[in-house]
Amino acid sequence: MTQPVSITLQNSQDGFAIAEAIMADNPGAERRSMPAMTKIDRPGRLEIKAASVSERLGRDWDPQEIHLSVISLSGSVDEDDDYFAVYWR
Amino acid sequence: MNIDIQAEAITPRRQTFSHIARRFGTDKAASRYEEATYDVQPVANFHYRPTWDPERELFDPRRTAIEMADWYAFRDPRQFYYATYNISRAAMQQSFDDAVNFVDKRGLVGSVDADWRAMFAAYLLPLRHVEWAANMNCQLIADWGYGTQITSAAAFCGTDRLGIAQIISRIGLVLGEGSDEQLLAAKTQWLDAPEWQPMRRLVEDLLVVRDWFELFVAQLVVLDGYVYPLVTQAFDRAGAAHNGSPLSMMTGFLGDWFADNSRWTDAVLKAAAGESEANRQTLGDWFDRWDERARAAVQPVADMVLGDRGASAVAEIGAQLQDRVAGLGAIAEREKAA
Numbered sequence: 157m158t159q160p161v162s163i164t165l166q167n168s169q170d171g172f173a174i175a176e177a178i179m180a181d182n183p184g185a186e187r188r189s190m191p192a193m194t195k196i197d198r199p200g201r202l203e204i205k206a207a208s209v210s211e212r213l214g215r216d217w218d219p220q221e222i223h224l225s226v227i228s229l230s231g232s233v234d235e236d237d238d239y240f241a242v243y244w245r
Numbered sequence: 246m247n248i249d250i251q252a253e254a255i256t257p258r259r260q261t262f263s264h265i266a267r268r269f270g271t272d273k274a275a276s277r278y279e280e281a282t283y284d285v286q287p288v289a290n291f292h293y294r295p296t297w298d299p300e301r302e303l304f305d306p307r308r309t310a311i312e313m314a315d316w317y318a319f320r321d322p323r324q325f326y327y328a329t330y331n332i333s334r335a336a337m338q339q340s341f342d343d344a345v346n347f348v349d350k351r352g353l354v355g356s357v358d359a360d361w362r363a364m365f366a367a368y369l370l371p372l373r374h375v376e377w378a379a380n381m382n383c384q385l386i387a388d389w390g391y392g393t394q395i396t397s398a399a400a401f402c403g404t405d406r407l408g409i410a411q412i413i414s415r416i417g418l419v420l421g422e423g424s425d426e427q428l429l430a431a432k433t434q435w436l437d438a439p440e441w442q443p444m445r446r447l448v449e450d451l452l453v454v455r456d457w458f459e460l461f462v463a464q465l466v467v468l469d470g471y472v473y474p475l476v477t478q479a480f481d482r483a484g485a486a487h488n489g490s491p492l493s494m495m496t497g498f499l500g501d502w503f504a505d506n507s508r509w510t511d512a513v514l515k516a517a518a519g520e521s522e523a524n525r526q527t528l529g530d531w532f533d534r535w536d537e538r539a540r541a542a543v544q545p546v547a548d549m550v551l552g553d554r555g556a557s558a559v560a561e562i563g564a565q566l567q568d569r570v571a572g573l574g575a576i577a578e579r580e581k582a583a
């Protein structure tokens with residue numbers, strides 16, 4: 157079985173937009189709401205696309221900004237100009 | 246002693262305000278932008294009619310010829326509410342300050358050809374008066390407009406215009422090496438120079454347009470649609486032959502601002518034109534009327550800066566503007582003049 161990766165985001169305006177973008181782009185991802193944070197799990201890989209988040213925020217969103225919203229994540233990180241991915245090697 | 250710390254999750258009974266829930270459903274957490282703009286406009290129980298307009302209510306959708314079934318169709322793609330607006334504009338101000346400080350500290354303005362420096366002052370500095378009028382016009386849209394979505398965005402736009410007027414003034418101070426002589430000279434030009442009189446006439450006429458949506462089209466789509474591309478593109482390119490790049494550094498921000506503002510004006514035009522054929526017709530009439538005026542107003546300024554290339558530059562920008570507005574469905578596609 158593929159191990160789940162996960163990312164936990166703050167329930168902020170940016171955090172909501174990132175969470176929504178993840179849910180739209182990663183079929184099978186599971187979202188759990190907790191006080192002040194949202195945890196998202198998915199087997200194998202999670203990808204956060206800059207274009208999807210930018211569309212939801214109405215501005216250019218740089219994947220590096222994700223560090224302002226992340227509480228915790230598990231998995232290896234692959235980061236580029238247009239996406240931020242968490243996965244297991 | 247064993248301390249057990251646990252977080253107890255309390256499910257909120259509702260996710261957002263009632264007026265947002267009625268629009269989007271109760272289970273969806275609304276964004277700040279949505280909460281700040283949708284259905285905030287007062288619509289009932291106004292009591293007395295205003296003394297300055299006794300034919301209408303205090304807030305009344307009939308202050309424009311445009312009709313909308315729902316006045317919340319003008320979603321701002323930038324999603325500006327107080328926080329996002331300020332974050333965005335603080336960044337713009339910072340980038341302008343950095344550019345001007347860079348130019349100022351190194352004395353780069355002195356390296357620009359003296360003739361072009363004078364020309365630059367002659368075409369840029371009087372525009373601060375145009376920007377001030379644009380602020381007044383935006384505030385009228387915010388005041389008489391209907392639906393918080395468009396009025397709050399117009400108020401933000403008005404503040405932008407005051408900011409731009411200040412920025413142009415700051416450039417004037419840099420050109421005047423700290424003195425206000427350039428700004429005073431620019432005001433004299435604005436009032437007396439023949440090149441500027443059609444523009445001043447147009448600006449003063451705009452200040453008394455009473456249909457707020459017509460003003461939106463005339464100022465924010467048409468006049469801005471000529472002035473900004475001319476100044477930030479055509480005039481800027483002409484300056485390159487005179488070592489004008491230090492001046493371009495200071496004005497580059499204007500092009501960025503116009504692109505940003507156009508995202509909003511495009512969305513508004515598209516929504517209004519898409520609503521009904523009557524709206525499209527009205528928008529088209531307004532566009533034609535003010536397009537002609539704006540073209541005539543910028544022409545002498547373009548001639549002053551570009552000489553015999555002025556006419557073609559204005560024609561080109563006019564064609565781009567037509568294409569842009571036609572692309573939004575606000576005017577019919579036309580045959581282009583060959």
